[in-house]
Amino acid sequence: MSGATRHYVLAAGGTGGHLIPAFALATELDRRGHHVALITDERGAKIPGKPDFMPAHVLPAGRITRNPLSWFKGAAAIMEGRRMALRLFDSFQPSAVVGFGGYPAFPALLASTGAGIGSVVHEQNAVLGRVNRMLAGQVDAIATAYPDIDRLKAKHRDKVHLVGNPVRAEVLALRDEPFPPFTEDGLLRVLVTGGSQGASVLSLVVPDGLSMLQPALRQRLQVTQQCRPEDLEAVRERYRTHDIPAELGTYFEDMAARLAHAHLFIGRAGASSIAELTAVGRPAILVPLPIATDDHQAANTREMTRAGGARAIRQEAFTPKELAKQIQAIAQDPGTLANAAHAAWNCGRPKAVEELADLVESFGGSELMDVIRLADEPVGEREERYAGDAA
Structure with a gap:
């Protein structure tokens, strides 16, 4: 001072x-x-x-x-x-x-x-x-x-x-909280967002990708997904068809609380999103926005992916099969997911x-x-x- x-x-x-x-x-x-x-x-x-x-x-x-x-x-x-x-x-x-x-x-x-x-x-x-x-x-x-x-x-x-x-105070307050318990038979809570308005590509790919996970993992899913208003009903029907519990919305005011309970994040690689993921220590599957100026979202993923805290998938390669493959790799067992969470946390600058x-x-x-x-x-x-x- x-x-x-x-x-x-x-x-x-x-x-x-x-x-x-x-x-x-x-x-x-x-x-x-x-x-x-x-x-x-x-x-x-x-x-x-x-x-x-x-x-x-x-x-x-x-x-x-x-x-x-x-x-x-x-x-x-x-x-x-x-x-x-x-x-x-x-x-x-x-x-x-x-x-x-x-x-x-x-x-x-x-x-x-x-x-x-x-x-x-x-x-x-x-x-x-x-x-x-x-x-x-x-x-x-x-x-x-x-x-x-x-x-x-x-x-x-x-x-x-x-x-x-800098990140919001309510998110930074979660930094010293432990990673949510994730056991061999416990829930895998997945948080999906695409920025302030959601992203249609996530609405198209994520439900089908989650349905392709091995049954032992798929049966333990609990999903929270932010969608565009025009995508909401179609995404709800997809999850219903796949018998995957999902809470959907166009905007969540309590995003910090949802991040606190999540085991895995799927979404864009905006600067604010990555700052919050690394502040709290949450593993991620990142899909950089392909039209971002100078491809800056792809560059934003480098530190976190090199550390082992995230996996990045280019939008042109972002298929249900590829998503399932990457989730299976990062969440194959409690230890793998916890290690990825710690790697993400180490990238944080509180x-x-x-x-x-x-x-x-x-x-x-x-x-x-x-x-x-x-x-x-x-x-x-x-x-x-x-x-x-x-x-």
Whole structure:
């Protein structure tokens, strides 16, 4: 803890993957006595879970695509977002700006790096995202969730700090709980999710794959599966036909409790999912989303699969027969499953939010410098001075 109250700005795209770690960091910085503001887009400002103490500022989030027709409009939006960010910095006087990826983070970090304000980016995936790649040469630090990061230039590796991905407090609280007892004749509880909306491929493959398990294992199944609304009845009928007990839903509010009781997870390889699986220590069959940018979900599976805590199946190879084969291998006996659970647990980084907060505080400057900054020229004028110095 720094002992001085500081101001920090967090900038994140409008998806849960970007905002969940931002909200966790905001809560930790607030606990340490700091003031925190959020920069995001209209979608992000409406996502549930934002701490009440953190005001949200919506900035234009221009995107520059491969289509040349988008360039002028995208660049104009980025520059307007940068000007708006500088006005916010003038009044809020942040000690540092932290970006979590996504296009709304880009103008905020352009403003902070140009004005000489401390800047950090956090990468949730095992591939450096597009916005973080564009900013890697300008920011002061790059916080990562995995030891191996693709698309990170060698010249920027000295900026890297491995901290992990912050997870929800209710999930982290399960880390010291033992793996649920799994015996030769006990239930095998399987949790299946495909992200916030479920995944149709899981609805198509998982029921039939579970039905192909050897009878001694199949007869002990107890399944909880999240489905898309349009898939719900068809999946229910599949499980009924296979005589496999299954609880289905389009959304489970008590996901942490369900994870606590699960012996095996089947689902996508999003950053938040893997962070939670490794925080709690749950074996997994992972099916990376094939259209994920830069194939980052496949990269996310590497650490966990190498450790023996998960098995990854590409979607094109994700058939009922292959799924049954992989489940049989990972859950063939209690010892195998428990070993996989322990391997997953060893990949967890439970102090991610504390270590990220420590890193952010390290770019806050001394208490004396904070006093000077508050009494000094506005951020916009300071940016011009930095630009002159650089020239």
